[in-house]
Amino acid sequence: MSLPATYVSSIDYISDCLGFLKSYQWLYNYYNTHVLVHNVFENFPLDWIDYFKAITNEELNLFPLNQLKKECPKTLQDLMEKIASLKPNIEVENIECVAEPICNYGGLSQKKYHEIINLAAAINQICRQYKLDFVLDVGSGLGYLSHLLNSRYNYKVLGIECKSEFVKLAYANQEKHHPNCHNLVKFEEHFISSESADILTELYITHFSSIGPSIGCLAGLHACADLSITILELFSKLDFMKCLIIMPCCYHRIELENESETRECFKNFPSSEKFKNIYKTYEADTYLRRPFLRLACQQTHYSFVNMSEAEHEDHAFKFLCRAILQEVAEIGKIYYCYCSRS
Template sequence: MDTNAEKKYFFEALSLLYEMQWLHNIAVTEILTKASLDAIPKEWIEHLRILENEELNNLIARRTIKSEWPDSLKTYVEKCQNINRLPLVQTSPFRIELPQKFKIGLSRKKQHEIIHLAHLVHTQCKLHDIQTIVDLGAGLGYVCQMLHYLYGYRVLGLERDKENVNRACIRQEKLYPDSLTKVKYIHCDVTRDSADTIEFILQQEFPGFTDACLIGLHACGDLSASASRIFCKIKSAKLFILISCCYHKLSISKNIQTPLQEKQYFHNFPTSNCLRETIAGHNFDIGQFLRVPFLRLACQESADKWHDMSKEKHDEHSFHVLARAVLELYSQQSRRP
C-alpha cells in the first residue's frame, strides 16, 4: 500500500468534510433550530431548485454537473467525485426459496440480508475448508439457523441480551429441533477482551473443532471494533466477515462543550493508523466536525438509491424530514419561558 497516497486521500477527504460541515454536522431534526438551511449559498439554491427530477437524481447518484452552475457548486461536486471510493460491486444473481418456517417474523429486507450474508460466508468458508462459524451478536439467531439449514455449518451464536438468547433457543426447539447439536446460542457480552472466553466456549460446544470463521451482521457501534480485535487474537479464526452499522453509537471518550457546539471524541474512531497520522499531522480537530451526526450519516443508504427515485418518493421523503424538524422546533420553542 502506498502510504503517501493514502494520506493524501485522507487529507483531501478531511479538508472537504471540514469545509462543508454545515451540510453534515447537524442532526436532521435540527435543520430548523440550528438554521442550517440558511448556510446554503444563494447561487446554489437558484440552480438546484429548478432541477428536473432526473437531473436531481443524476446529481446525487452520478455527480452530473451542468455547465451553467456557479463554480463553487461545480467544484464541490467534483471534489465529492474525487473522494468517492465506493467500488462498483458485481454480484452473481441467485435465488433461494426458503421454507415458510424460516420466514416467520422476518421482513423481506431481513430475509434478503441473511440469505446473501449466508451465501457470502459459505463462498469464503468453502475456499478455506472451514466448518465452524461464530456469529458475534447473534440476536435471535436467524443467520445461525440459515447457515446450518442451507450449508450444514456448526454455528456458535454469541449474544449479550439474555432475552434474545432465550427467544432464539425457544425458536430453535420449536422450528428447528434437528439443529440442536449443531447450532448453539450462548449468552456472552462480547468486548475487545473476549478472545479467550470465546475460544473456551468454542471448545466446550464443539470439541475438537479446528478452524473457525467470525461473522457479524449489523455489528453495532463498538462491537465492530471489538470483533476486529478479537479476530486478531484468536488463532483458530481464519476468516472474518463483518457488516457494520450504527457508527454513531460508538462510545464517546470525551465531550467538550464550547459556546458554539459540543465537541465529541470517540473511543474507537478512527481505527486506521494512517488516518490518525493524517489527522495529527495537519492538526484537524475531528471532535469539531466528525461528530455523531457525521457518523450517523456514514451508515445511511448509498447514493445509488437515487438512481431511479420518483418525484413522489422525493416529496414523501422531504415531507418526513421537514415534519421532524418542525416538531423539534416546536418542542424547543414551547419550552421557552
C-alpha cells in the same frame, strides 16, 4: 476497497478527505432535524438556490449522479467533482445466492431476510475457499443466520448472544423448526468484549471438540457501534479463526470518551494510529461528530434518482415539518412532550 486512482498514499487521501469535510461541514455538521435551528439554509449560496429552483424533476434526479446542466454554478460543480474524486474504488464480488425459505418465527422483515441469505452465501463462499468448517456467529439473536449456515451449508455454528431471552428463543425455535441440527448449532449467552477470547475458546471446546478440531470464520450480522472494533480485537486473539466477515452498523452509537458543545471524542474512533495523527491535525473532532457518523445510516443517493415530483414534495414536506417542530421546541425550551387518549 482501494484508493482512487489519483492517490498513491493513504495519508494523502485521508488528509484530502478531512480537508474536504472540514470545508463543507456547514452541510452536515448538525442533526437533520436542526436545519432551521442552525439557519442552515442561509448558508447556501444564492446561485445554488436559483439553480435548484430552475431545474426539472428529472434533472434533480440526475444531480446525485453528477449529471449537471451547463448552467450549474461553478462552485457547485467543484463540490460534485471533488466528491467524485474522493470516491474509493469498491471491489464487488459476485456471490451465488439462492432464495431460501426461512421459518419466520420472529417477524422477519424483508430487509433482514435479504441480509441473512446474502451474508450466509458470502460466508459460505469464503469458508469454502479457505476450507473452513466452523462459524462463530456473534450477536446470533434468534438464530436465523446460525441455522441457515447449518441447514443449507453444513457448518458447525456457535452463536453468541448477550440477551438470555434470545438464547432461549433460539433453542426453542431449533426444537420446533431445526431438530436435526441440535448437535451442530449451539447458542450461549455472553456479552462480548475484547477480553472474551479465552471464554469463546472454552465454549468451542465444550460444544465441538468431540466432533473434531476445526478452523473457522468469525462472523457478525449487525455488529452495532463499538462491537465492530471489539470483534476486530477478538479476531487477532483467536488463533483458530482464519477469516472475519462482519456487517457493521449504527456508527453514530459508538461510545463517547468525552464531549463538549463543539467537540465529540470517541473511545474507538479513529482506530488506526495513522488516522489518529491526521485526525488531530485537522481538528476532526469538531466536525466528524455523531451527525457525520449518522450519514452512513442514511439512504444512498440511488434512493432518490427515480422519485416522482410528488414523492420529492412529500419527502421535503415531512422533513420540514419535523424541522419546524424542533425549532418550536428549541425556542420554547420544550424537551419533553406527553399526550394520551382517553
